[in-house]
Amino acid sequence: MSKYGVRAKVFGLFSEALSAWAVALVALVAGALLTAALAIAAQTFYKQQLRQRFELLASERYSRIAERFDDQEQRLDGLRRFFSYSTEITGREFDGYVKPLLHRTQAYSWAPRVTAAQREAFERQASGVLGQPYQIRDQDMQGVLQPATPRDHYYPVLYSQAASQPGQPYGLDMLGQALRQTTLQRAGAPGSMAVSAPLDMLNVEPAYARGLLMVAPVFAEGAGHAAPSGFVMALLSMRQLIAEGLPAAVDDNLSVRILDTSGSNGQEVLYDSQSPIAPIPMVSNHLLHLADHHYQLAIRPSQAFLQANRSSAAQGVVWLGGLLSLLLSALLYSLFSQRQRALKLVEQRTAELRVSEQSLRGTHNQLRSVLDAATQVAIIATSLKGVISTFNAGAERMLGYSASEVMGCLDLAELVQTDELSQRAHALSVRYGRDIAGGQALFAETVREAGGEPGEWTLVRKDGSQLFANMLVTAVLDEQGLWVGYLAICIDVTERRRVHEALAARDQLLEKLSAEVPGGIYQYCLYADGRSCFPYASQGLYEIYEVDLQLLREDATRVFERIHPDDLERVRRSVRYSAEHLSPWREEYRVILPRAGLRWVRGEATPEIGEDGCTLWHGYLTDVSDPKSVEEELRTLSITDVLTGIHNRRYFQERLKSELERAQRDGLELAVIMLDIDHFKRINDEFGHAVGDHVLRSLCQHIGQRLRRSDVFCRLGGEEFMVLCPGSDAEQARSLALELWQGVRGLSIAGVGRVTASFGVAGWRPGEGADSLLLRADAGVYAAKQAGRDRVEVELP
Known part of the structure; x- marks a missing residue:
């Protein structure tokens, strides 16, 4: 029986039809497994997308909440500075300052320090200021306010501004309850700020009754720091602070x-x-x-x-995969059924070809044809003594000899360079401790291990020229397993060796060139499974990242560990975008190095698809820390007025544009105050420009100390100045302008005397542009000058 008949029988142990059904069943099972794997992969990808979207939303929500917390601290700090820089604050001034700050805050309060000896006089004075009976009180366990017990000093609530005015806890001593007292003690140092444990707030809507008390101490100028002169306080409801908007x-x-x-x-x-x-x-x-x-x-x-964020991709994969599996099973069943019928025909043909196969097996010309067909390979057979007995056409072409010139006349060793053969024979003699002739070295070097790798030898052609060849020598055995000769197969590797040498020279040249290039030249490879490495990195890349280049050739993770945390996600995102769109990658980012510290790096690279489906970038990186430092210094100079040290017109225009967009977007208030020094030209003419410059600097220093942290003070040019007041309406800005006006009138400058200024105030109106707002403020300054100067004029209706 032929070998084909045996294979068909083994494949179909039971029946021809059953084997086709088995293949179809295997295909169906394999398709089901592949479909399941694809469905799992689709579900995994969906979960990854879901996590990325969640992390993005969570990060934005955290940033918004943290910004609101910071805003509360800044508002309370501004209120503290309002009291610190003022000798006496009236209730009307307190309300005017605090009212704009009540956005997302339940209440703001002021509690001055009152000693036991001052208590009665303070209560009488507070009753007159508030227009109602006032008494320093404590809150008992039932929440009822009662006259405070005697103690060395008190911090009673004097002023309070809340979202709901009725029922304010005037006179409530902050030292009368342990929780509030502990909070005040933690905030006893200058510049400090403390927040209480959760507490129940008084006279607040039930939905916002549970909240926090945040306090900041106020120290009077020149009074030392033995004890605060009072505390400014803010009542915060987390539900109001977080949920609004x-x-x-x-x-x-x-x-x-x-x-x-x-x-x-x-x-x-x-x-x-x-x-x-x-x-x-x-x-x-x-x-x-x-x-x-x-x-x-x-x-x-x-x-x-x-x-x-629901997705039905996995279900679609299951349905499509199942349908394709069924179609593939049906196709394979049809193909294998036809194959089994073809095997029967093959068995019939095998019997007819058997006679022809027997006659061709003993034909000597078949071997000769095979040898002559190998024109690119030299096949040389020798006796045990090395005399050549077979020399094919490939050997003739490679070495320049005809078969008749070498067969029975030359040894194989005579075709090898003499000096090379002598050197290898000497090396083998030293290794084995006995003399080995050159011909023996040829066979001992190549046949020492069965199945060994071919050795590289230098062969000599008939014309005396040389070539490099890989030569594999194997033993020829007879029917009893005895050696009867050797068979050498030679392949000309001269050109390949020349190419390798050229490549080595090119790599050496590339290393020399890259050493002269500032920065580092590299190849970066990103695989589909997320792995990445640097197949090539010049020495300059070590100076950029301070990471061993050998480690980078295996794994690029160390590079991303060096990138500044604030820039890492942006860099990863730009790499992903470049890989998805095959667009050039350009980025500037910071790195934190063990030795060099914080540095700026600029990189550019061009991506392409690699042979195994990876994305491969070719690019360079360079250190741009010094240009970055110069750029930051130039930016600072470009927005600062050189004479006064405050912001200049350019910065004011940028901030005004951004604040207008914010006010329009969030529905916030916005106002501007414009002021012009009266008769400034007369000061320059009478006292000189140096004195005029001194007047400008003194005025800016005085006004800057009275502004809130959120206010923006800029010099428009000459003696014109502008104050940008985010979060304030026209009335609040007018109160601030009156305060600045009083401060300027009370300022005496050595050598000049009293200097006055004319103020114009304008509040932003929804839909209004920057030019219109500034025009109305300028109109206010003009009206003040027309009315006799040294005054504050608000916007016209």
């Missing part, structure tokens, strides 16, 4: 919780958005900072987030 709980994509972990009763939930949490294991934890306290922020995806 966010979607409703059922529509919010995120579920947010803020926990206070420092309480004596364990964790307390300060805020819970009440959004239904999605059943997926995702959470983003952050640490929030408010005054001297930290809070735990936990953000989870909600049911709304899950509904908005």
